[in-house]
Amino acid sequence: MYNAKAYSASSASAPLASTTIPRRDLTDRDVQIEILFCGVCHSDLHMVRNEWSAAMQTMYPIVPGHEIVGRVTHVGSAVTKYKSGDLAAVGCLVDADRTCAHCNAGLEQFCPNATLTYSSPDKHLGGVTYGGYSDSIVVDEHFVLRVPATLDLAGAAPLLCAGITTYSPMRHWHVTAGKKVGVVGLGGLGHMGVKFAHAFGAHVVVFTTSPSKKEDALRLGADDVVISRNANEMQQHAGSFDFILDTVAADHDINAYLNLLRVDGNLTTVGAPPQPLPVSAFSLIMGRRSFSGSNIGGIAETQEMLDFCGAHNITSDVEVIPIQDVNDAYERLLRSDVKYRFSIDMASLKSEQPRESAATRAAVG
Numbered sequence: 547m548y549n550a551k552a553y554s555a556s557s558a559s560a561p562l563a564s565t566t567i568p569r570r571d572l573t574d575r576d577v578q579i580e581i582l583f584c585g586v587c588h589s590d591l592h593m594v595r596n597e598w599s600a601a602m603q604t605m606y607p608i609v610p611g612h613e614i615v616g617r618v619t620h621v622g623s624a625v626t627k628y629k630s631g632d633l634a635a636v637g638c639l640v641d642a643d644r645t646c647a648h649c650n651a652g653l654e655q656f657c658p659n660a661t662l663t664y665s666s667p668d669k670h671l672g673g674v675t676y677g678g679y680s681d682s683i684v685v686d687e688h689f690v691l692r693v694p695a696t697l698d699l700a701g702a703a704p705l706l707c708a709g710i711t712t713y714s715p716m717r718h719w720h721v722t723a724g725k726k727v728g729v730v731g732l733g734g735l736g737h738m739g740v741k742f743a744h745a746f747g748a749h750v751v752v753f754t755t756s757p758s759k760k761e762d763a764l765r766l767g768a769d770d771v772v773i774s775r776n777a778n779e780m781q782q783h784a785g786s787f788d789f790i791l792d793t794v795a796a797d798h799d800i801n802a803y804l805n806l807l808r809v810d811g812n813l814t815t816v817g818a819p820p821q822p823l824p825v826s827a828f829s830l831i832m833g834r835r836s837f838s839g840s841n842i843g844g845i846a847e848t849q850e851m852l853d854f855c856g857a858h859n860i861t862s863d864v865e866v867i868p869i870q871d872v873n874d875a876y877e878r879l880l881r882s883d884v885k886y887r888f889s890i891d892m893a894s895l896k897s898e899q900p901r902e903s904a905a906t907r908a909a910v911g
């Protein structure tokens with residue numbers, strides 16, 4: 547075991563602060579990665595503040611971060627896919643049983659024994675897993691991804707969650723040329739959804755509550771932009787969409803979007819507001835419409851997505867920040883004020899002199 551530098555929160559009301567955390571010594575199958583960039587996902591904020599307590603309790607201290615890119619520093623003796631010096635990435639999953647039907651189907655995200663990158667029980671050290679707001683991480687090679695060398699690394703980091711979370715449902719629901727596709731919310735996930743839907747050849751309409759994002763939406767690949775607070779603009783699209791991806795992180799009227807679907811259209815939510823979203827039965831039955839959800843993506847599909855991004859030169863539009871600004875970044879996320887993902891430059895962690903190591907104490911004792 548060794549100590550790594552990190553930022554952690556000790557409770558739902560505490561800010562993120564400098565600390566040290568334990569990382570395991572490498573097993574035969576492990577890859578150690580020096581983290582260069584880590585994206586800031588709205589799920590990090592939900593989890594740090596224990597907003598999803600009805601579904602899962604956050605375990606403190608929490609070190610968030612599941613959009614990780616970096617460079618391999620060491621590998622275990624049985625590792626075959628990576629060597630020291632390679633670029634590598636880690637997303638939301640760091641382990642699964644690899645024997646259940648979901649794992650066998652490449653859907654590790656639905657494995658009942660999956661280990662999340664942070665705030666999951668740590669099978670190796672006890673305590674909980676610690677994520678990417680850190681200078682290094684140790685992960686089984688099966689859960690490590692290859693980063694196309696041509697991609698900008700700060701912009702590639704968010705592909706590991708925002709990228710796969712929007713790519714996977716669009717593939718599942720056959721977003722292709724000729725389809726009319728809506729993306730609700732132009733934040734981290736939403737702007738990636740726009741890029742993928744455009745790359746797949748669909749006619750893309752962005753729904754935003756922020757009129758100031760209109761120009762950006764068009765630049766990112768949208769064919770049309772609807773200000774969702776304007777009922778007249780919404781009504782012009784009634785009954786016309788094949789597929790809508792909802793990425794909104796807060797309470798909103800889901801029926802307003804279900805009513806925009808054509809017969810047999812689907813609305814998939816990837817957004818995870820803490821409160822339930824009331825659905826009117828009539829929004830669904832009048833048109834045999836369906837409402838579903840999607841959770842990140844499996845390892846093979848995440849690699850497929852990264853390779854697709856390499857081939858099409860797709861990265862996230864990022865604001866690179868030092869880790870010392872992460873608490874401010876969370877406040878800006880709450881104001882829908884990000885263009886369009888924060889990516890933490892982990893070099894900024896080197897200067898930190900952690901004052902306390904609550905995370906270390908919690909994990910080892």
Ligand SMILES: NC(=O)c1ccc[n+]([C@@H]2O[C@H](COP(=O)([O-])OP(=O)(O)OC[C@H]3O[C@@H](n4cnc5c(N)ncnc54)[C@H](OP(=O)(O)O)[C@@H]3O)[C@@H](O)[C@H]2O)c1
Nearest residue numbers: 588589731732733734735754755756795796817818841842
């Ligand atoms: N299912 C999964 O696997 C998965 C994976 C990652 C994240 N998530 C969840 O997806 C959600 C979005 O994450 P993110 O990182 O993309 O967040 P984000 O960057 O904060 O973007 C969310 C966007 O939603 C819109 N929005 C915010 N508040 C709203 C409101 N009250 N009414 C209507 N629209 C609102 C805003 O876009 P406009 O300004 O354009 O309106 C905002 O930019 C979060 O709940 C996160 O936890 C789920």
Ligand SMILES: [Zn+2]
Nearest residue numbers: 587589707708
């Ligand atoms: Zn995420």
Ligand SMILES: [Zn+2]
Nearest residue numbers: 644646649657
């Ligand atoms: Zn499994």
